[in-house]
Amino acid sequence: MARAYIGGRGQAATKSTSFVDVEEYTIDEALETFILSKEAEGVRSRTIEEYRHYKRYLKMFLEEYQYKVNLINGLSAKIICEYIIYLKQTKKAYEGIANREKESAGLSVNTSNIRLRTLKTMCNFGFKEGIIQTNPVSNIKLVRDDEQKEVQGLNDEVLNKLLSQFDTREYAQWRDKVLILLLLDTGMRINKAVNLQVSHIDLKLLTIHIPSETAKNRKGRDVSITREVGKLLQELHMEISNYFGDCEYVFFNAYGEPFTADAFRRRLNRKNDKMG
Structure with a gap:
């Protein structure tokens, strides 16, 4: 003091x-x-x-x-x-x-x-708030990016090669493939996708509801899905429910615990390394 x-x-x-x-x-x-x-x-x-x-x-x-x-x-x-x-x-x-x-x-x-x-x-x-007497960042500018690199998307050939790497006879690989197809279909963020609840899926309207409390801009919205992806999500949820009972979420690991974004990223990075 x-x-x-x-x-x-x-x-x-x-x-x-x-x-x-x-x-x-x-x-x-x-x-x-x-x-x-x-x-x-x-x-x-x-x-x-x-x-x-x-x-x-x-x-x-x-x-x-x-x-x-x-x-x-x-x-x-x-x-x-x-x-x-x-x-x-x-x-x-x-x-x-x-x-x-x-x-x-x-x-x-x-x-x-x-x-x-x-x-x-x-x-x-x-x-x-008067906690700092002199603001040390008042004249600090953000870092400039002179290169302005554009993020390169994946073409159909690379996507097909990636999807062909998954052995859908194995639960974890099938789940990962379904998750990738969901991301491609909707543009959802990974954190939102892995926490998808079955109650947010409308198979009649073929939509997924993203509640306002989880949306980045605090505005709830519905995103469209294809019938194929909707059917895969339904099959995945049924598979999990048969093993672990009635489940609120769609994506789980092999132990019946919620699947996390970091776990998915690690698995996808391993696929990436394997594919070169």
Whole structure:
């Protein structure tokens, strides 16, 4: 806790002189205050979890580069610029995550900017609330991408080659293929697709309802599916129900537990490596 003297310039301390306690927040406290405010606003738990990851990434950088910065007011524009350079040139994607860590150093421009935007949002909040005395990100710009690389789609030949790799006699591979066909059919995000509930599927109208509480823009909507994909989803759910009883969800692992997006990504990456 820092103590600030409030009084007339050159005046001796009198009864009218006062001392005001100015609270100094640690980086942890300041960023956690921001996160708690977002929880109070009703931000989704997944987003809150990501905020905590971004807080941890910043602290790891400060520790790795031996910055003896504990208070949020010690976080300067110079440190943040060095953090950006670290993300662009040194940090490895998925570092510490088995089977996903990249050999090459440096995160993509998009990933770097996601982390930077979150840090800017946190600092702007802290400055507005009086937690930070000087906003260190006020003049920090997002990372520019001069190459403007376009994401390449998969052509029919590659997709057919991928789909032919799955042995549908095996449950896990059949489930993965159905999930891929669902993603291709609807454009759903993987996290939404693996959490698909059977009650959200309308086989008569051939639609899938995405509730407002799970939609990214908080607007519920219906997406169309083909009859073929609808039939596959129905067959997959029946298969699971026969083994594990009445199930609310469509996608499960072989142990009757909910199938996760990360598990699907790992399996798909293994297919990708096998295909070259």
